[in-house]
Amino acid sequence: MGYEAAIAIAIAGASAFVVIRKLQWNARSKGLPLPPSPKGLPIIGNAFDIPTKFEWEVYEKWGQELGSDVIYANALGFSLVVLNRRKAAVHILETKSAATSSRPFSPMVCELLGWDNIIPLAPNGDEYKNKRKLFQQHFHPNNMSLHRAGLRQSLPQLLTSVLDNPGDFRHANKMFMVGTIVKLTYGVHKKDRVEYYAKLFDDALEPPMRAAIPGSYLVDIFPWLKYVPEWFPGAGFKKEARKGKELGRRFADEPLEEALKLMHSGSGEPYFVATAHADADSAGGIDPNRLRFIRDVGASVYSAGVETTLGTLDYFYYAMSVYPEVQQRAQKELDEYLKGEGLADFHDEPHLPYITAIVRELIRWQPVVPLGVAHQSTEDLVYDGLFIPKDSIIMANQWAMSLDEEEYPEPHVFKPERYLTPEGQLDPSAPNPESIAFGFGRRFCPGSHIALSTMFITVSALLELFTFTKVEEFDPERQVKIGNTRGPTDFRCGITPRVRNARDLIQSMS
Numbered sequence: 001m002g003y004e005a006a007i008a009i010a011i012a013g014a015s016a017f018v019v020i021r022k023l024q025w026n027a028r029s030k031g032l033p034l035p036p037s038p039k040g041l042p043i044i045g046n047a048f049d050i051p052t053k054f055e056w057e058v059y060e061k062w063g064q065e066l067g068s069d070v071i072y073a074n075a076l077g078f079s080l081v082v083l084n085r086r087k088a089a090v091h092i093l094e095t096k097s098a099a100t101s102s103r104p105f106s107p108m109v110c111e112l113l114g115w116d117n118i119i120p121l122a123p124n125g126d127e128y129k130n131k132r133k134l135f136q137q138h139f140h141p142n143n144m145s146l147h148r149a150g151l152r153q154s155l156p157q158l159l160t161s162v163l164d165n166p167g168d169f170r171h172a173n174k175m176f177m178v179g180t181i182v183k184l185t186y187g188v189h190k191k192d193r194v195e196y197y198a199k200l201f202d203d204a205l206e207p208p209m210r211a212a213i214p215g216s217y218l219v220d221i222f223p224w225l226k227y228v229p230e231w232f233p234g235a236g237f238k239k240e241a242r243k244g245k246e247l248g249r250r251f252a253d254e255p256l257e258e259a260l261k262l263m264h265s266g267s268g269e270p271y272f273v274a275t276a277h278a279d280a281d282s283a284g285g286i287d288p289n290r291l292r293f294i295r296d297v298g299a300s301v302y303s304a305g306v307e308t309t310l311g312t313l314d315y316f317y318y319a320m321s322v323y324p325e326v327q328q329r330a331q332k333e334l335d336e337y338l339k340g341e342g343l344a345d346f347h348d349e350p351h352l353p354y355i356t357a358i359v360r361e362l363i364r365w366q367p368v369v370p371l372g373v374a375h376q377s378t379e380d381l382v383y384d385g386l387f388i389p390k391d392s393i394i395m396a397n398q399w400a401m402s403l404d405e406e407e408y409p410e411p412h413v414f415k416p417e418r419y420l421t422p423e424g425q426l427d428p429s430a431p432n433p434e435s436i437a438f439g440f441g442r443r444f445c446p447g448s449h450i451a452l453s454t455m456f457i458t459v460s461a462l463l464e465l466f467t468f469t470k471v472e473e474f475d476p477e478r479q480v481k482i483g484n485t486r487g488p489t490d491f492r493c494g495i496t497p498r499v500r501n502a503r504d505l506i507q508s509m510s
């Protein structure tokens with residue numbers, strides 16, 4: 001066979017391959033188009049378009065420019081689908097939840113750093129199902145009185161810290177959230193231990209947070225790089241991964257060991273590890289696998305519950321300092337109902353609709369999980385005449401949904417009134433941002449009731465005791481800490497007591 005014939009056969013073979021792929025694609029997509037996407041480059045697709053900063057804003061802008069609520073990007077073979085409106089998220093992530101509730105696999109985060117053992121990052125499967133079930137058994141809304149008791153015990157420490165040292169309110173918020181979660185999960189409440197875990201957990205969460213920024217590590221694009229030895233030039237990521245993985249191990253193991261010691265010393269408190277251990281014991285005995293599940297669920301509570309609720313609480317101080325009229329209306333509601341005789345308790349919530357409306361507005365106005373937690377599709381899907389291929393990474397742009405003018409007119413204004421009737425009661429017909437902020441479908445946040453209770457009790461106590469004033473310019477849209485969750489960078493606000501008996505009121509809670 002001559003040279004020309006060989007070339008002709010090669011070209012014919014390549015063309016046949018392209019035609020077969022095209023026919024297979026047409027059969028899968030039934031000729032339907034992919035969602036609109038920015039124009040990419042050959043082979044690498046939209047690799048250079050994928051944003052690494054304020055991604056939620058860029059995706060919303062793409063949606064506006066492309067005239068679609070669902071947009072698509074293809075980067076080096078990865079399909080990314082972003083849902084900019086709630087209607088699309090409900091259809092794709094809830095109605096079709098069976099096919100859209102897995103999680104994408106990142107070689108760096110999941111394998112090299114070893115974080116796919118926690119519930120939010122675990123792919124679908126029995127391990128995931130059993131861990132979520134174990135979480136829900138203990139942190140179930142039916143057990144709310146248990147969690148609320150824990151919250152009530154942690155709150156006086158926060159209020160006293162803000163009273164004594166108002167300039168350090170951010171640190172006080174952090175210790176409150178870390179303290180509440182390690183108490184509910186591990187039974188740990190000594191101040192020095194809470195400080196210790198706050199530092200360990202920050203250090204341990206830093207590597208996966210960094211790795212979650214798209215494009216941070218080439219190994220996520222070329223997974224075979226994971227086999228390159230650590231000493232190989234350019235393989236610095238392997239050393240980072242080794243150190244990060246060890247921190248991740250300590251993150252999960254150390255508090256578990258302390259919780260077990262407390263349990264064996266007879267603390268008798270009903271925190272998660274002790275209860276799950278006792279349940280396993282009475283159901284046939286505890287084995288290493290069961291203990292591993294308890295460890296991973298414990299680590300899930302911290303990694304999913306602290307930064308999210310903390311970011312929302314931090315934004316509360318800022319919101320009150322720039323919306324004094326909201327603050328005054330809330331304080332009037334508290335004063336009229338409580339008459340200065342004590343701090344609000346959970347059972348007071350139905351009588352304090354404006355406080356509930358403030359909590360709702362906080363989770364809407366500054367979404368702390370702006371792109372949700374990425375889902376992955378496990379089947380081909382069709383939405384509104386658009387084809388969404390299997391294995392797409394699907395992100396719910398919760399930031400864009402929360403600021404959707406059609407559901408929330410004047411979306412950038414902090415307006416709790418939007419949830420109230422003219423008589424000041426909660427309006428059941430008003431859109432509720434809880435249906436956005438806590439995600440969608442089978443992966444819906446199982447800790448939402450704890451987050452909302454934390455915010456209600458904290459916001460009502462802080463508003464009853466203090467006045468918040470603006471002392472410096474701060475841009476809540478730009479001055480944000482970037483990571484998996486979005487929270488404000490450092491800012492100051494004036495905090496002064498508004499009642500004389502603040503300390504007595506705090507003590508009455510203890």
Ligand code: HEM
Pocket residue numbers: 119120121132135139300301304305306308309312363368369372373374375437438439440441442443444445446447448450451
């Ligand atoms: C304001 C506070 C919070 C916000 C905004 C929030 C939001 C979210 C979101 C958006 C997801 C992903 C849902 C999805 O994939 O569609 C999630 C998952 C999760 N959240 Fe929360 N969350 C908060 C507080 C908490 C708390 C306090 C806990 C624990 C006590 C918690 C535990 C979890 C867990 C375990 C998951 C993983 C669920 C799964 O993948 O099956 N969250 N949360």
